[in-house]
Amino acid sequence: MSETTVQDQRTVSGVAIRLEGVTKRYPGQQKPAVDAVDLEIAAGETVMFVGPSGCGKTTLLKMLNRLIEPSGGKIFLGDEDVTGQDPDRLRRRIGYVIQAGGLFPHMTVGTNIGIVPGMLGWDKKKIAERTDELLDLVGLDPEVYRDRYPKELSGGQQQRVGVARALAADPPVLLMDEPFGAVDPITRQRLQDELLRIQEELGKTIVFVTHDFDEAVKLGDKIVVFDVGARVVQYDTPEAILAEPAEDYVADFVGAGATLKQLTLTRVADTELHTPITAQVGEDSAAVVARATEAGEQYVVVTDGRGRPVSWPSVAELSRTTSVPGTRDDRLPVVGLRSTLNDALDTMLAASQGGVVVTGRRDSVAGVLVVEQVMAAIQATRGETRG
């Protein structure tokens, strides 16, 4: 295993997963759906399963928590052979996230999240604390959302609760089966950013099935490209798969837009962010305007008490007020540090803005990124691929 320095710095609370000759045969079918797969997934890594539909990637995922019983082979979590373990007990140690969250509609958000801890025998107080902690982690205010029913949430919020529920008992492994398939592109991008942020904090071992190669490039530390029968065609970092597809099959799958796909490889954090002048809600406007003018800035990022961006007014607009207004701009373009330049560009276009506010830990402002920087990055990668 080639551990990069980035991974060494990360918190790791996951365990490694090892598959040895894992096979699934269905009665009455000649070819096995999954044919003797060997795979090693390092602790704390996010591994993306991609491949055409029917290639067996979902079957393989569901064999990891034994929703589908393997017909042969062995599965290890860490050094422990879990192939013969009681499936119900095994699954309480493995978080499972499905499309639209799979929330139980007759239970409140809090109850949904507390199910696994409840089965593990935690006391009520501990469950309640954990629920609030998790809602906070996925960016939902516990006071507002704890007692709501799933139908009272938007699709993106339901998906967040689904992730919180899967993390409830702090499992070392998280399985995600096309979790973001059913939400609109902007929400999907937000959810992806959030997953990256959470993963940076927690360092779980995540296995994630997707049919979207861009999503795989963005989220994955490694990508597994499957062919029929869950044959592993290539298992490598996104960069390596884009640069050197192992077979024509992979090259086809990656698609023709590979040059611009390099944009998907560049994270916002990798570019030089501009540090804006920030102002807290309620501050004296004149002082803020003076500060901005001195720094030669045209715009000011307004933040709330927890450092989260609220709006992005111009100095001219601010000078017309006496104190910094706390009204939230719903169309404020925001991306996370781990977002790709592709996302940043999408967000700018969607909001008709020339820049985005970049947020880091706990959604606090980390800087701003303007369209010129994205264009420069495109120029650079085009130059690289030509040269």
Next chain:
Amino acid sequence: MTSATDPAVDPAVDAQADVEPGGRRDGFSWRGLLLQPVLVLVALGAFAVWRATADLTDAEARPLAWSALLGSIVDHLELVAVSAVVVLVIGIPLGVLLTRGPFRRATPLVLGIANTGQAAPAIGLFVLLATWLGFGFRSAVVALVLYSVLPVLRNTMVGLQGVDARLVEAGRGMGMSALAVLLRVELPLAVPVMLSGVRTALVLLVGTATLATFIDGGGLGLLITTGINLNLDALLYSGALLVALLALAVDWVGRVVETVARPKGL
């Protein structure tokens, strides 16, 4: 870039306001529920006035005395209640069983039997069972159960089959046992459909229990048959009216239970 616009409203809060208009939907259904008991009470009042003022012969007045009427109604309800309990005890577990793994194959057979039970003319069912099991309360209950088990059985199955398979998978995927998924996810979500089956069965039972009198099973049917046999219209109409009111009242109680027991969040 953009200045601060309108006070920020979380889109979800907006959406919620549309979905749950302050319990307006609940209030609406309650108003609908109010009409039925009012009609029943008005009809009952009219009957009481008629009963107090009508000029009745002795043969009519005795079975129409309030104590005698109350006895008939209690007999009738007893038939309905005992049969209903047996129907629930058979119908719901059987419905659950027939939606589980290997037992699914038996579904057509069991539904076939239940269908036959309901399709057979009720009066024929009563008489046949009586010649086999003897006259009386017990045979009447067996016949009533055969006649009304279908709605409970079928709605239990339909309700369970209507639960999103992904929710079952989510439950199993997070480590709930099959039994836990059944008790905590599938049955609660199937409750509305199941309860409407129970209500249908109860209404069927109230009506059909009038036939119990033919095999000496008692109930309000006695009033009707006596009225026909002895050509006493007052008895016939009173019996028919009381059975109808009883069925409406039972139906109403069923509706109230359905409204109250419906899981929140659906």
